[in-house]
Amino acid sequence: MMNFQERVFDAHTSGGKELGNLPEWDLTDLYANPEAPELNRDMKWLEAECADFAKSYEGKLAGLDAAGLLTAVQRYEEIDIIAGRIMSYAGLRYYQITTDSERAKFMADCQDQITTFTTPLVFYGLEFNRLNDAHLDGLLAANADLARYKPVFDRMRAMKPHQLSDELEKFLHDQSTVGAAAWNRLFDETMAGLEFDVDGETLSLESTLNLLTEQDRSKRAAATHALAAVFQDNIKLFARVHNTLAKEKEIEDRWRKMPTPQTGRHLANHVEAEVVEALRNAVVAAYPRLSHRYYALKAKWLGLERMQVWDRNAPLPMETTRTVDWDEAQDTVMNAYAGFDPKMAEIAKPFFTDGWIDAAVKPGKAPGAFAHPTVSTVHPYVMLNYLGKPRDVMTLAHELGHGVHQVLAADQGELLSSTPLTLAETASVFGEMLTFRKMLDGAKTQEERKILLAGKVEDMINTVVRQIAFYDFECKLHAARAEGELTPDDINALWMSVQAESLGPVFDFAPGYETFWSYIPHFVHSPFYVYAYAFGDGLVNALYAVYEEGDADFQSKYFDMLRAGGSKHHKELLAPFGLDASDPKFWDKGLSMIEGFIDELEAMED
Missing domain, CATH: 1.20.140.70 (Oligopeptidase f, N-terminal domain)
Structure with a gap:
């Protein structure tokens, strides 16, 4: 049965200036x-x-x-x-x-x-x-x-x-x-009110996180230190929020006879525990082939023996720092959508023309980005914090994909339109992939292609490797909280236990990074939500492989899948494409696409 207070907001982070006329919600x-x-x-x-x-x-x-x-x-x-x-x-x-x-x-x-x-x-x-x-x-x-x-x-x-x-x-x-709603609100209001001193300038969380993708390494380091200082100042509050929510969940799960802390999420997602476990195991086994290999390559590009945490999302040295204005971002995404099928662009158009997007960074505005379906008799709304980085174009493509999915699924009616989180990421990640492929096809030089490929690999690592590491952190957090109250140092240690494993041996972790678990909203709002990103990315990579193979009916099958909303199980939805997420080898197909991109990047070094 539905909880009327639970309306899912999908969070990402974005990052720019001189952006043109940014739309606001109506x-x-x-x-x-x-x-x-x-x-x-x-x-x-x-x-x-x-x-x-x-x-x-x-x-x-x-x-x-x-x-x-x-x-x-x-x-x-x-x-x-x-x-x-x-x-x-x-x-x-x-x-x-x-x-x-x-x-x-x-x-x-x-x-x-x-x-x-x-x-x-x-x-x-x-x-x-x-x-x-x-x-x-x-x-x-x-x-x-x-x-x-x-x-x-x-x-x-x-x-x-x-x-x-x-x-x-x-x-x-x-x-x-x-209960949880009150603690969620306390977390949101605390985060929105935080101020970060970066080289004498007072910035919001969103603007400070944006500096982590700056070309200037000293700016990235200064932003990381500012984030760490403010998180440390508030660490007792964040630890209290996590302790309370995890304990509340443990009590309710115990009364409900849930076998694991993750069971409730799996039931809500209409996905079997063994499917999630197969996904998690496939990704963890692939860490050396994916993130470890890529970041070793990136260290070489950056001319570094060792990488610091503030180098993880750094642009490549040959990457020009440029601002993508709003009109260019809109044209890029809409052309990519229309290239797949004009119908997709037609569905997306009102988001830009009718006040369905709120794009500007404003004081007090919630950080990140989301697509909110509202109800099946109205239409979705998309929130961004658009700062003009090329990655913000991908965030727009992602959230607009959710919006298109939500518009199509609304025809099912309110109760059947709601899509489990694992499938809700399908259209968003597919929208990103279409936009990326359109940009890659338009690359004029080998260098431009390299920059685009590296950016996509990083996004995929953030979506797959990073989110599975987050999932493992949550699993450890809830297991440890069941044994007793956790100090901030306890939670910090759990966080760090998944970082080196997932990111690889090339990284050093600056003092203060151990507190970075504290700002991630999914841990607070939607426990164990994060594996849905990895699920969606793996599923879309497999879907896209079918699309590239030239299935003549792919577009119609794809739209049928989105229209289904929550009316079908993932097995039924994927069957027309010849895919089965319960097959452990399914996830290796998706991961092999990321490996293929890294192979191409390595070949460019020869």
Whole structure:
């Protein structure tokens, strides 16, 4: 069953100047303003409808015929849409200026009201899961419209062994705004308010992280030291947030009889634990062939015996520092999308023309980037912190890919449009790959090709190697927290235990780097989210290989996959392409694409 406060925001980081006219969100497609009569109307409707839904159905689901159950599901879906619309508006408005106390209060008040209104609905998922299997199968066989929702029911019933008593479930729902949601908000507001002194200039987190991709090595070092100093100053707070959230999760998992801390995420992603384990093992085994080999090559290009952490995302020495203005970024991505299929560019166009993107870096704005689907009756919104780096073009391509996916999946309706995180990364990473290939094809010199290839390899390492290292860190963190409270030094040590292993022997780690776990939002907002990036990258690499082989129906199959949203399991979605993610060799196919790029870079040295 859906948690109305959980709307996934996909975070990346970006980085520039003289950028042209950067777009801002127009949120009026949701609501005109916080006092809009439509918002007040929807809030009142929600309160009344939730109460009436409970009155109509609590204790009665087992007695409904197929038509009656379909009506209940459709009424629940409408509640989901209205609650999601309100929280999308409140959340997006808040993320524009997280330091604005009025916006923070408005979002918190909306959360409180909706949590109160929807508490009477907790019975629905619990009671549904108590329906006899044979009885439910009979209802689905009797009504095709009801049977369409079977994937939703399957995901709900996967939680059946882990649900608690009705009273406990209502309690957990009721107190959710002062549990994880409150700690999430504390983390977000603290991060948005941090200031970093870099050579006498006061910068935000986003602008400081951006310096890590500067050509000037001294600037990269200064930014790293500034980040480390501020993280250290706040380390007790960040350790408290992680300790509390991990403990809260451990308690709830124990009550729900979840076998591992990761189980809940796997169930939400509709992916088998052994598939994730196969992915993780394949990537870890490939560390020497991927990151270790690439960074040794990069050290040579940079003229360094040893690499420091601030060299990891450094541009190559021959790379010119240039700003990509907004119009060029838009043209690059749209041309790449249109080159794949004009339909893809057509779907992407309103993001640029209709106020669906918020691109500028502004004081108090949430860091990173995300694509938020809102609800199936409106449209997605994309947030960027666009600073004009070439990699920001890739971030635009990535988030726009999410947006296209969300637009296409919306036709499934609210309950079926939501895509598991593992598949949600498919269109975004594919959008990046299209953009990269378009830029690579346009390279005029060997040097330009080398710069593009190296940038793509680094992005793929960040998406695959780095995220699996993050996943291992989280696994260690939750396992250690189950044994007792963790000091900041304990968490620092866990962080460092995955860094050398994943990045390779060429790296030294400057004092202070051990605190860099503290700013990564996924650990706070969505435990174990991070493996979805590696899953998506591996899946897309395999998909792209099929595309390159010249499958004549590839575009139509691809759009069908995106339109499916959450209505099909990954096995069904990949079958038309002749792919199977449960085959351990599947992941090696994806990783071999990265190896191939590194092979080409090494060959350029000869």
